Amino acid sequence: MDARNLSFAQERETSQHSAIDRSVFGMHLEVPVPESDPGSPVTPLRNLRFGFGSWRWWDTGTTWRMIEPRKGSFTFALMDKLMRVAEENNLEVVLTLGQPPNWATGGRKGTGSNPGNAYNNLPPLNMADWRNYVKTVALRYKGKIKYYEVWNEPNLKEFFGGSAGQLVDLTREARTVLLAVDPGIKLLGPAVTTHSGYPFLEEFLRLQGGRYIDIISLHYYEHPSPPEAHIAVTRKYRDLMKRYGMGDTPIWNTEAGWRHWHYKGRYYSGDQNNKLVMPDDLASSYIFRLYMTNIVAGIARTYFYGVDSWWNKLRLIDVENNRPNLLTGAGRAMQRTVSWLTGAVVENFTRTTEGIYFVSLKKAGKPCLIAWTDDDAYIPLRLPADMRSGRFTTVLGTVSTPKDNYVFDKMPVLIELPERK
Secondary structure: OOHHHOOEOOOOOOOOOOOOOHHHEEEOOOOOOOOOOOOOOOOHHHHOOOOOOEEEEOOOOOOHHHHOOEOOEOOOHHHHHHHHHHHHOOOEEEEEEOOOOHHHHOOOOOOOOOOOOOOOOOOOOOHHHHHHHHHHHHHHOOOOOOEEEEOOOOOOOOOOOOOHHHHHHHHHHHHHHHHHHOOOOEEEEEEEEOOOHHHHHHHHHHOOHHHHOOEEEEEEOOOOOOOOHHHHHHHHHHHHHHHOOOOOOOEEEEEEOOOEEEEOOEEEEOOOOOOOOOOHHHHHHHHHHHHHHHHHOOEEEEEEOOOOOOOOOOOOEEOOOOEEEEEOHHHHHHHHHHHHHOOEEEEEEEEEOOOOEEEEEEEOOEEEEEEEOOOOOOEEEEOOHHHHOOEEEEOOOOEEOOOOEEEEOOOOEEEEOOOOO
């Protein structure tokens, strides 16, 4: 049996004919800066060795309330430093707009706003203040920031205390201002979370909000479900988009991570034990499967949240012991994910009747497969002839050349196949 013609149990989700660009691999870097010292040094360079190509500015001290603490008085010291980091590392930036200063909301902060002084869930009272803020930022970073996102997680009251209609108004005004500055700018929205965001997005689209965005932005927090759950969620949202004439609009997953998970038959929650972290073998598996399943689901970009996030329990670096230069196994798996997939062309994605997920792709014209199973599955397979001549490398870096059989499990394995003559 030829490995490239296995009997599959379901149709592929997508056929992606262009090579995967490094911008597909998005990331968050938290850069905590005290409001009292917005000019303090920024040193996120140590975290940029994963190979990702896009950086979403959130939890980076770049919200409206951080850069215009007093009306008409802007401070760009931190943003300028972040921009230099982005340019030095060839990173595309997504800037999330919103979280107004208290002066723009009548001198008050909304009830239920996310804790800390970085957030205010109220929409501004005066649209002119919003337009001035957006225009000032867009002019300063013209030609440098192409992607803007209007508000973070507006379906959650701790981030947005307004209505879907108010967000449509803010999005419309932002689009008018941004395109007047630079017609090449693209607008993302409305960045809803997948657990509870569906009704909000439906209302946003019903109110014609889709007219003002170029990219649908979603946050895929399907924990404790595994990454493959993103496929069904994407299908559900795509069906909603089709109903409002937006079926071909790109979807970006601008936040994703795990705070809760299942491991070896047990449930674990970071809410119940904040010191708990995901086991490294599961984390290594999930970081690859996150980007891979998003690609085959038709998601154009995915932003992991994040390299140095304490909230997300999937660790790429040693956050607990404040050792940012120490990569976890999952951190090394992230490096291999980018290395394996950048420049590759996906040809097919399927799940066999045995329960093995297969992605067939080509890189530099050479055929290969990537395979894995569900979390607790161990599936032996008598290898087809062409697989026996292949080189097997797990996302952990283990290399083998099995002769007859191979036991597939949750750990993705790259199978480099000989070229057909």
